[in-house]
Amino acid sequence: MAEARRPRAIDLYSGIGGWSLGLRLAGIEVVASYERWGPANETNFKNNHHQAQTVDIRRLSFADLPDGIDIVVGSPPCTQFSFSNRGGNGDLEDGLEDIVTFLGIVDHLKPKVWAMENVPRVAPIITKELESGGRLHAFSHLDVQTHILNLEEFGLPQRRRRCVAGNFDMERLRAYASRLERLTLGDVVVALGQDPVCDPLYGLRIPKAQLVDHDPEPALNPEELRINRANKTAHTVYNAMPFPDRMERAVRTITATCTRVSRESIVIAPPETPDCVRRLTIRERASLQGFPITFQFYGATYAQKLRMVGNAVPPAFTYLMGHVFQGTDAEALPPLASHAEHLTAPAPPAVLTPPDRPGSVFPPTRSFRFAIQSLQLKSGVRFELRNRFADGQTEWSVDFYFGTSKNIIALQMDHALRTRLVMAIPARLRREVETALAGVSTYVEAADIENMQRVWTHKGVGGTRPFMLLDELDQAGKGLVEVLQSEPEVSRAVVDAAITARFGDDRPAVGLAKLGRNAPVIAAGLLIGSAANGALRTHHLRTTGRSPKTKSH
Structure with a gap:
């Protein structure tokens, strides 16, 4: 047959x-x-x-x-x-x-x-x-x-x-x-x-010895670890994901392109070297x-x-x-x-391609944009430290965003807003709040802000790394949230003063209810952000002799 x-x-x-x-x-x-x-x-x-x-x-x-x-x-x-x-x-x-x-x-x-x-x-x-x-x-x-x-x-x-x-x-x-x-x-x-x-x-x-394409990449260095962790656990917009990726479940989608510090990149702490986080090999x-x-x-x-x-x-x-x-x-x-x-391997064998070495060349305009973790809520409500560029100068600021994914609202924070918000705080709390804000201003004024971008792009040395400033703002945020946590009415008054200063009677139709429910965090962020931006603006004026071209939100 x-x-x-x-x-x-x-x-x-x-x-x-x-x-x-x-x-x-x-x-x-x-x-x-x-x-x-x-x-x-x-x-x-x-x-x-x-x-x-x-x-x-x-x-x-x-x-x-x-x-x-x-x-x-x-x-x-x-x-x-x-x-x-x-x-x-x-x-x-x-x-x-x-x-x-x-x-x-x-x-x-x-x-x-x-x-x-x-x-x-x-x-x-x-x-x-x-x-x-x-x-x-x-x-x-x-x-x-x-x-x-x-x-x-x-x-x-x-x-x-x-x-x-x-x-x-x-x-x-x-x-x-x-x-x-x-x-x-x-x-x-x-x-x-x-x-x-x-x-x-x-x-x-x-x-x-016959397994090819299984050479591991170098482990993530401290900066890459920090960026990777932030992108996954404290992203400015998207929900948190595990860092490193969980070994006891199926992996996330394998993609065609991703960098060593991208949110999509899958990183593991392998059993043989649990203290070193790395990306997957080609064979994995x-x-x-x-x-x-x-x-x-x-x-x-x-x-x-x-x-x-x-x-x-x-x-x-x-x-x-x-x-x-x-x-x-x-x-x-x-x-x-x-x-x-x-299932046997074909001949001739493929060309061996060792993993790329970690990149060390960054453009002068390498962006920095990370949320202040103690002042971040879900659904994109966050305070973040970021840089901008104008006329060859780098400008640093703290930005505040709220609203919805289809209607993102930015609120500008500066020294004038700081003064207005402090006035909304009763005298019994004002000294404690002012002390916290003075600590932020003092740190920023003493920081090496003018060289911070050079350090970030690995093109020079400086006394302050961007993540050092971010961590200082994070710690200040934690402390001020603790102060305001037991004062919800005061916190709501601070938030209301900021919204009134920005929008007057024409208030946005979305996002305000969430700000009210989380008033201690939002109030702390508004105060910290305003103090930091005031000091950053002073720094910029002192080093360049001119006001920033771009406005912080």
């Missing part, structure tokens, strides 16, 4: 072959894949051993597509749709061009089943554009269903939320979830530190993305490999999709580890 023909698939916008690998392990023949980035195509070809064409898919002719295709998969670029790209202001029209191209190929080939992966934001866009008059309405007959999935539920040790659209059996995919082991970030980090290394997802073993990222430890990344630089891994669709997930396409029952689903013997 002739052997049954394996299902035939093509992979569009294939990247490094995350779809292709998963389908291949599931027993599907990937006939060809199409991707415009050459290094990604090389990686796909050498690992998956099928035709990988370097081509702009928007210009791909239908006549060049293979016949007899049962399955079409792919991951059109998510850059224009992602909220992490220019704050979510990507070119949606341009992004839709790739969706149109993908669906056009599906419509032409008429496969039995198809699936397209992208960021969650794409789901409502597809739904809207399928309506009459929309860019995708011509494809409404394709039975397009969109699903928002957390890939952690499907065996990936990563909380990666994605939109997967298509005409596949979603209920069959969900049936697989209960049969899959849940792994954590710690499981992956520990497994890759053993010798021999046992792949945490695929079960294959190799000597540790790849395992968390569902790639076997033998998969090789043919990037010319460390940054290219980070991009390859972060942009990939996880093959541990696409393996499940491959079985969904073929109608495999949950009870008959083979585990990933059953394919361990077939």
Whole structure:
């Protein structure tokens, strides 16, 4: 009896072959894949051993597509749709061009089943554009269903939320979830530190000496630690997240680009060196993305490999999709580890790319903007120390923001406001408050403010680092909050005096109730900020002979 023909698939916008690998392990023949980035195509070809064409898919002719295709998969670029790209202001029209191209190929080939992966934001866009008059309405007959999935539920040790659209059996995919082991970030980090290394997802073993792309980056230095901690635990706008990342749960989304001090960067205190916080290695990222430890990344630089891994669709997930396409029952689903013997490293090996060294070159206008932690509330209500630049001069100030994400209100603080606010405080408290404010003014006046930007950009020495000033303001804020905590009426009077000074009778419609509920913190911040800004302005006048060009809020 002739052997049954394996299902035939093509992979569009294939990247490094995350779809292709998963389908291949599931027993599907990937006939060809199409991707415009050459290094990604090389990686796909050498690992998956099928035709990988370097081509702009928007210009791909239908006549060049293979016949007899049962399955079409792919991951059109998510850059224009992602909220992490220019704050979510990507070119949606341009992004839709790739969706149109993908669906056009599906419509032409008429496969039995198809699936397209992208960021969650794409789901409502597809739904809207399928309506009459929309860019995708011509494809409404394709039975397009969109699903928002957390890939952690499907065996990936990563909380990666994605939109997967298509005409596949979603209920069959969900049936697989209960049969899959849940792994954590710690499981992956520990497994890759053993010798021999046992792949945490695929079960294959190799000597540790054969594991590549696993050189750890240098640990974060004290400044990077401080910035990273602040970005995650005391961000000026967003909610707090753990620092370092928790090892006992699945990791946050692995991204294609991030710096050593970005909020998105995942940092760990590994078991072997718990006192040193570092970023993940390329291999750790790849395992968390569902790639076997033998998969090789043919990037010319460390940054290219980070991009390859972060942009990939996880093959541990696409393996499940491959079985969904073929109608495999949950009870008959083979585990990933059953394919361990077939997962060998391709030859020749990829170029070794050691981690980049920590950057030490910063522009003269390197920005500093951090919240004063003792004076910060959730939902973006905060006092922050920041710098600004005008006519080659650096100006430092404390800013206050409140309101909503759609209506952020700034309130200017200066010596005049300090005088007005102190007058709102009864005589029995005034001396204690004035003493606290005098301490802030004295510290700022004695600080080496004129060299603070040079120290921050690592271009010179100085007596005061920006974080030293931030810490002084934080301590002053804690002390003054303690003074005002038992005086809610006085605190509300101080806040009311500041709002009246700024807005008069034309008060903002949002945000004031929250200020009232947290009056001791807000009053302390207004007093501390006004005292600091008055002293900073005096400093600027003394060193430059002119008033600041930019106004502190």
